[in-house]
Amino acid sequence: MQFIELLQTSPFFFHAAFAALGLITGSFLNVVIYRLPGMIKANWREECCEFLEIKNESNADAEPYNLIRPRSRCPQCKHKITALENIPVLSFLFLGGKCSECKNKISLRYPLVEILTALLTVAVSVKFGITIQMFFACLFTWALISLTFIDIDHQLLPDDITLPFLWLGLLCNYFGLFTDIYSSLMGAALGYGILWAIYQLFKLITGKEGMGFGDLKLLAMLGAWAGWQTLATIILVSSLSGALVGVCLVLFRRRQRPALERGVNPLSVPISFGPYLALAGWLSLVWGLDLFTYHNALGPAP
Numbered sequence: 001m002q003f004i005e006l007l008q009t010s011p012f013f014f015h016a017a018f019a020a021l022g023l024i025t026g027s028f029l030n031v032v033i034y035r036l037p038g039m040i041k042a043n044w045r046e047e048c049c050e051f052l053e054i055k056n057e058s059n060a061d062a063e064p065y066n067l068i069r070p071r072s073r074c075p076q077c078k079h080k081i082t083a084l085e086n087i088p089v090l091s092f093l094f095l096g097g098k099c100s101e102c103k104n105k106i107s108l109r110y111p112l113v114e115i116l117t118a119l120l121t122v123a124v125s126v127k128f129g130i131t132i133q134m135f136f137a138c139l140f141t142w143a144l145i146s147l148t149f150i151d152i153d154h155q156l157l158p159d160d161i162t163l164p165f166l167w168l169g170l171l172c173n174y175f176g177l178f179t180d181i182y183s184s185l186m187g188a189a190l191g192y193g194i195l196w197a198i199y200q201l202f203k204l205i206t207g208k209e210g211m212g213f214g215d216l217k218l219l220a221m222l223g224a225w226a227g228w229q230t231l232a233t234i235i236l237v238s239s240l241s242g243a244l245v246g247v248c249l250v251l252f253r254r255r256q257r258p259a260l261e262r263g264v265n266p267l268s269v270p271i272s273f274g275p276y277l278a279l280a281g282w283l284s285l286v287w288g289l290d291l292f293t294y295h296n297a298l299g300p301a302p
Contacts, residue, residue, distance in 0.1 A: 018125040019118045023088035025142055026117030030110050031067055033149045039066060040158055077102035088114040109149075117145055120282075127286055136172050137286060140165065140225055144278040147218065151274035157214030162221050169224030178285060179227035187223025191231055192216050215273050222281035230284040237283070238276035246271050 042065065049056040063070055072081040079101035085091050092111045099106060120141050128134035143165045151157050166188060173184035195216040202210035223231055249271075 014125070015122055018122045021138075022118030022121030023114050025121065025138075026114030026145075027086065027088045029117055029142060029146050029149075030113050031072065032146045033113070033153070035065070035067055036146070036158055036160065037150055037154045037156055040156070040160065074099045074102060074104065076104040113145065113149065117142065120145070124286055133177050136168070136177060139168070140285060141282060144282050148275040148278045151214075151272040155212070155272050157212070157218050157274050159214075159217065162214065162217040166217065166221040166224050169221060172225070173227075178225060179229075183227035183229060184224050186228040187226060187231060188220045189223075190228050191223030192220035194231065194235070195219050211273055215277060218274055218277050218281075222277065222284070226281065226285040230281075234277065234280040234284055237280035238273065241279065242271065242273055242276040245276075 046056055072086065073079060074081070077099060079099060085095065085100060089111045092106060095106070097106050097108065098104065121138055124137045124141055125134055128137055143161050147157055147161055169178075170181070170184050170188065173179050174181050178184075179187075195211065199209070199211055199213075199216065202208070219231070219234065222234055226234075
């Protein structure tokens with residue numbers, strides 16, 4: 001109780017505590033982002049071998065690989081990361097961004113994910129205060145960060161994250177934490193249905209798949225958390241931001257050169273849509289970004 005009272009009465013301690021929580025969580029999210037796709041692929045391989053009734057040779061002598069084991073290590077020299085080398089952000093700065101053993105550079109993205117997680121965690125805590133809403137909004141935020149970077153790396157939105165959080169969103173709103181249960185259920189159904197219809201229409205017209213089913217499940221998850229009223233805003237904001245980034249990438253030739261070298265049209269290179277859905281969904285839930293709300297606030301046209 002004294003700890004909660006201190007959080008409520010001291011703004012400095014409040015922000016510092018949640019920034020520290022965000023940094024620690026961001027360090028764990030780096031593990032999730034790096035390892036979860038490998039765990040999923042290993043599971044797919046195992047299931048294929050079982051279906052074909054063949055032995056999985058790659059898994060014969062493999063050590064356990066999950067979010068806990070083995071210990072974090074340098075991908076170059078396999079040096080095991082010590083506790084002092086695993087302090088969020090500070091260890092990166094102290095080591096000069098290099099492995100203490102082989103001196104190979106450590107990706108800058110590790111501290112950036114930790115800092116991003118800290119900033120968004122503080123933003124959520126400021127918005128909701130010390131409430132049950134804050135706790136679940138933090139979980140929602142951390143899930144979106146993981147999904148964003150996994151999609152950027154692998155163009156994959158794992159069911160291991162989207163589906164449990166879809167159900168968690170429905171459970172939260174059964175108790176009316178962010179919206180009513182009716183809006184939550186309709187948000188999940190329409191979120192999936194709208195993108196499914198767009199997917200089928202695009203495939204019918206072009207003969208190509210315009211997006212993956214992971215995007216459909218992600219929008220269903222966002223609808224379950226924020227309600228059906230936010231879906232139009234989420235789709236609009238994510239589409240505009242995705243289009244803007246895509247145009248910028250083409251203009252600056254960041255995607256053109258590798259594609260042209262392979263004889264591929266750069267405009268045909270797929271862009272992950274998940275990060276833009278995640279951004280729009282986070283803004284809608286945490287900051288109430290809703291076109292209908294702002295339209296009603298402006299009042300009727302004269």
